[in-house]
Amino acid sequence: MRNLLGRLLDRPPRSLTTIAQFWEVELRGREAHEDIGRLYRVLTDPWSFALAWESLPPLERAIVAALASDDVAVSVEEIAGRVDASPDEVLPALRRLYRAGLLYQEQPREELGLTPTPERFFLPRELAHLTQRLQAERKRGLPREQDAAALLEWFDDAELAVIAQQLGYRVIPAVAMRPELVAYLAPRIGNADVIRDSVRALDPTAARLWSWITERDGVADPIVARQELGLSMQALRHALHALERRGLVWRGYDADGALRAVVPDIVRRPTRAPAAPPPPLVAVDAALVEATEWVPVAAAAWDLLTLLRDVVAGRARWRGGERGGAGLRHLAPRLWLRAGDLPPTGYVSFLVRLAEAEGLLAPAGGGVVADRLRAWTRLDFPAQMRRLVAHWRQAAEWPEGDERDALQVWGGDWPGFRQHLLQALGALDPETWYTLDSVTTRFAAEFPNALGAHFTAAASYEAGEESPEARRRAVVRLAAAVTLTTAGVWLGLIEVARAQRRGTVLRVRPDLRWLVDESLDPPEEEAFGAQTLAVQPNFEVLLLRPAPRHVWALSAFTVLERLDRVTIYRLTRESVEGGLASGLTLERMVRYLEQESGEPLPQSVAYAMAEWVREYRRVRVRRALLLQPDDQGSLDEIEAALRAGGLRVERLAGERLLVPLPAGDEAATERVEEILRGLGRTPQWPGGRDG
Numbered sequence: 001m002r003n004l005l006g007r008l009l010d011r012p013p014r015s016l017t018t019i020a021q022f023w024e025v026e027l028r029g030r031e032a033h034e035d036i037g038r039l040y041r042v043l044t045d046p047w048s049f050a051l052a053w054e055s056l057p058p059l060e061r062a063i064v065a066a067l068a069s070d071d072v073a074v075s076v077e078e079i080a081g082r083v084d085a086s087p088d089e090v091l092p093a094l095r096r097l098y099r100a101g102l103l104y105q106e107q108p109r110e111e112l113g114l115t116p117t118p119e120r121f122f123l124p125r126e127l128a129h130l131t132q133r134l135q136a137e138r139k140r141g142l143p144r145e146q147d148a149a150a151l152l153e154w155f156d157d158a159e160l161a162v163i164a165q166q167l168g169y170r171v172i173p174a175v176a177m178r179p180e181l182v183a184y185l186a187p188r189i190g191n192a193d194v195i196r197d198s199v200r201a202l203d204p205t206a207a208r209l210w211s212w213i214t215e216r217d218g219v220a221d222p223i224v225a226r227q228e229l230g231l232s233m234q235a236l237r238h239a240l241h242a243l244e245r246r247g248l249v250w251r252g253y254d255a256d257g258a259l260r261a262v263v264p265d266i267v268r269r270p271t272r273a274p275a276a277p278p279p280p281l282v283a284v285d286a287a288l289v290e291a292t293e294w295v296p297v298a299a300a301a302w303d304l305l306t307l308l309r310d311v312v313a314g315r316a317r318w319r320g321g322e323r324g325g326a327g328l329r330h331l332a333p334r335l336w337l338r339a340g341d342l343p344p345t346g347y348v349s350f351l352v353r354l355a356e357a358e359g360l361l362a363p364a365g366g367g368v369v370a371d372r373l374r375a376w377t378r379l380d381f382p383a384q385m386r387r388l389v390a391h392w393r394q395a396a397e398w399p400e401g402d403e404r405d406a407l408q409v410w411g412g413d414w415p416g417f418r419q420h421l422l423q424a425l426g427a428l429d430p431e432t433w434y435t436l437d438s439v440t441t442r443f444a445a446e447f448p449n450a451l452g453a454h455f456t457a458a459a460s461y462e463a464g465e466e467s468p469e470a471r472r473r474a475v476v477r478l479a480a481a482v483t484l485t486t487a488g489v490w491l492g493l494i495e496v497a498r499a500q501r502r503g504t505v506l507r508v509r510p511d512l513r514w515l516v517d518e519s520l521d522p523p524e525e526e527a528f529g530a531q532t533l534a535v536q537p538n539f540e541v542l543l544l545r546p547a548p549r550h551v552w553a554l555s556a557f558t559v560l561e562r563l564d565r566v567t568i569y570r571l572t573r574e575s576v577e578g579g580l581a582s583g584l585t586l587e588r589m590v591r592y593l594e595q596e597s598g599e600p601l602p603q604s605v606a607y608a609m610a611e612w613v614r615e616y617r618r619v620r621v622r623r624a625l626l627l628q629p630d631d632q633g634s635l636d637e638i639e640a641a642l643r644a645g646g647l648r649v650e651r652l653a654g655e656r657l658l659v660p661l662p663a664g665d666e667a668a669t670e671r672v673e674e675i676l677r678g679l680g681r682t683p684q685w686p687g688g689r690d691g
Contacts, residue, residue, distance in 0.1 A: 190266035413452030
């Protein structure tokens, strides 16, 4: 038996046009193979074939049915015998079927010059298969009262895969098996929520056809629907496909064998299955929970300032957010959040991603953006934490899970996932400890689609024979566990600890609510004195009222000794010299300490700082541009333009101009070049731009 595609390729263009007219297919005529492909898709589509069948006279239907089981071509006389008609009656029907692209000749002499004896006709294998399928569907009748499992038997594997994909299943070609697809679809066929969502997703034409069929008790003639709704055949086919792909309409036949579009009873009158109770939360007695170190809710914002100070001081070079182990060990003792002698896995890169989102760090390993940093340090810790949490909630990726090997997810809806997770946390009692396992299991059961309808995941555990729903819940559960024990802890949303015989437990921090809801005021910050800080005669600086600007200022010329409710810094020769190297003066350091402590420095401290500064031999280095125009008469014009642009200019001997570059202004050089070009001058760098 020959295939249909090869037979269409054998047809001349005029014959293809005739076929297209019968099937009501618009050919573009730009390229023959494109037109043939368009025809092939329509001719091999079950709905298209069923609609075309309805337009055939009884004799032509009988001929097609008679040839459906033959593997070889059959003569006109033999066809006539099979359908109980004379060759003279059969021949005109054969011509019409040939023009329609349903029948083909073994050795046609000319397109319309058919003779009774030399030609033998056959039905291509694709059309023979469709004919046999429709015959089987006629015997089945109307799929009205069947359950979901029986309804799914009407579809082949490819059609099941399409329906499953439309209803949210991620189908992997050549991997998805029929039992797996049936297991996924069976609970969704006739599910009220699924049907509601499917109907909402229909295009206007398909929605009109859906309403038209359901208004007629769920059984309707599609040809009549076309007439009453004023649809083209192409629009009718498209609407029927849209309904079938979402499990809303089946193809059936009434007692007279007439084609009908059928909405099964379980789809037309769906039921909403009672929701299973969510898995219980397991509360843990606080007496069983191991004590943990106190960490302020603003730990991440504080640690970010420490990280930014390292970048400014040149102690950090970031590639992809993380740096080598030695650098992390140097940084870890100065962080609130750490795991032994290192920061928690992924914590530093997480902070870098948030800093980039806030505009504090230039992307791709760039440095600190000075003006954004100044504005950032003027905020208080609650405002900073709200900003960091907002950036995390909106992140399209999963930075907290980037360096975790347990799970990788591609295409997940992370903002939606975090919204669901925060909703679940908001329902927990902040006074109660719960096992992490019970919280994540309950979350996965309540929000199985938290990561979206379509995503791909690779987990470190073995999936085994789990159903698609179970695998989805397992991924959501694991993603929740990773997120809670990383970003949840880092951003001050929850506390995590160990409990005897219970493993990992968590408790929601009261701060969760104001961190995610800006309409709520944060609690008053704890203070341990009327002044911001106190300077001790032993060179300790006690930070009594922490705020970002004070953490930032002290990190410039002191050494951190201990992080606690009262954080202790120390003035040392090396720290003061570091402050001088960063551009600070002794006067600025002393003035800051005295203003924030409300009293003069202890005499021993003031004397030592002055001695350290006197012994510190500093050479101030500044960047500047030296301009020497060929046209000496243009110096006045260039100088005036540069001053108008807000730049300092000094005139030197030899008809030259010196332009000091503002500290931290990386764009100053480009601004000078732009001003020169605006004057019609071309900046030229000896040895190149970086020479």
